[in-house]
Amino acid sequence: MSTMRSVQTGAVNEIAVTEIARPVPGPRDAVVRIRACGICGTDVTFLHMGGAPFGPGGSMVPLPLGHEPAGEIVEVGTEVSGLSVGDRVVVNPQGAPSGIIGCGGPLGAMSEYLLVENAVVGESVAVFPDTLPFDVAALNEPMAVARHCVNRSAATPSDKVVVFGAGPIGLGATIWLKLRGVEHVVVVDVLPERLETALAVGADAVVDSATEDLTARLTELHGQAANALGQPRPGTDIYIDAAGAPAVFNAAVDNAKWGARLVMVAVQKKSDAIDLGGMLRSELTLIASQGYPTEIFEVTPELAEHQQRFAKLISHRVPFAEAEQAFELVLTPGAAEKVVVTFDDADDARS
Template sequence: MTANTPGTALPTTARAAVLHAAEDLRIEELPLRPLGPDDVLIAVDAVGVCGSDMHYFASGRNGSNVLRQPTALGHEASGTVLATGDAATVAPGTRVAVEPAIGCGTCATCRSGRYNLCPTGTCFGSPPTHGTISTHLVTPSRAVHPLPDTIPLELGALIEPLAVAVHAVRRAEVTFGDRVLITGAGPIGILCAQVARAAGAVEITVTDVNDARLAQARKLGATHTVNTAREKLELTDVDRLLECSAHPAALWQGLHTLRPGARATVVGQAAPTVDGLPLAQLQRNEIDLSCAFRYAHAFPAAIALAAEGRVDLAAVLTGRFPLDRAADALRAPATDPTHLKVVIRPGDTAAAH
């Protein structure tokens, strides 16, 4: 094992935000598992709050996954490597973004390259796997990605949602000259707009019912915005639809804007079953309906886009909270509609909202 400072005792526990039941979040000491040969120990700098964290906190479940035992939340993280196992591929002192969804690496799905679909894979913060809202974290070295100096460590926590957007835009097959419709101006929708612009889209329309978020979308890549609470969406001949709102009505509305031969991609978490899919229209016009789940091989591209300034992560970050106010951070995006992405700083007791 290699430590950052020889002779320095490494932590064996970490302070973490542990969810016991809906709205019951406690700051507790959790044991850190010993470092294996390929593991790294990370001092966590920042953790982004995701919609899934908010769902677990508010109701004890996210989609079909239910909180079954106390679990530390969080999966969007950045930090600094403190120590490594002998076979780890990064060195102590390296600033990293953490890729939280880890496939087994040996099944046919992982070997095909689609490790995000691994049937036995785990993801930090997805119960019962403890998450990253913690002062320290142990993870395989293959799950961390070095950050260049041009990306502040705090913003490294936003590489994970940016990777979601990169994967979604790849799944949507956005290319030069495309007209793109993005339904939902939350953090993922706005990041998708920036990535679609970087991929060569010439028109990017973003819809939502929140004027503050639509204003941010206009600043960060959208060529047009529509508040569908009071305006009719009158688009035609759209090449690519990315549905980021998780509202079935938005998907149905978006599908009717597509040209023949277009492609629609479901990005926001879908309901278990949805009625009303205009299947005959999709068939008649050979419209491809695809889905995006997390990401695979997307972190390097996400880091490059942020490092080159082609995606503005700082503009998406709207709030900071210390670990002791983790519950406030998990409520913030729902109670204040001007928030896009807030982060929790586990090692910073003075982090300001």
């Protein structure tokens, strides 16, 4: 039996690189040799938990990790159409019938090979051109999350937008906003290196909220307006929360003008400090953004077209042979912006 290496949760805050059976496709399946896979904050959440609560009585069990893959087709089932060996593909982790890849299902993409169940082009898998590097293609899934957030915002070119959080989703949202023609996008964070990246990918201005007066800076950048009570507020039209901290939510509420919109795309940390009542002062519209109902493969051709801009989101490229170090990076606050694990021919040849 052929085997492969796969990453799953180990002890709390640790991974385990395990040897498991290499997948064999059924007639409607395909097998992808993974060439790059991003590490997501969701992976970190599972590592903090030490697995997933799927065992008896809710006990923790090991969970296969990885849901941001790019690779090439190496096997195709007899009933699969539109795919050929050698095609470079990205995968929809939510398209697996057995469960979300790397997020509770039995399959994980941080592996040398991945089974694509019910391989249907445009639903579970999409082909991308040879001109798009695998590491940038591995951004497809998080950029779909960012694209859905921007779609939910309904931003127009005349809008003035603030993005809180210069992680991959916030920066991805910034790129999509500018490609959408939005007039002015400000990115807010507390890490100077992330703010530098924000400017590099097209943000019109940045604010270091640890050292600058947010309200004063937004008023300077977006002009002055008022809330529903006539109190002065910055002229920002849309706030995007890609950070998930209660302080961010409250900052949007405190600064919102009459009729502003707040889009939440980050996983929110529970807190009694959130000022929901303050939303009345501006008739603030709260919009939730979850996943990518239609965007998962809508973004793929644009990712290829604008690959140089998206490539700036990747701070670290780490070989699969050093997977432990890759996950140590993402577990260390502030150590990395976006880590992509790469799989070279030497890694694949052993299977």
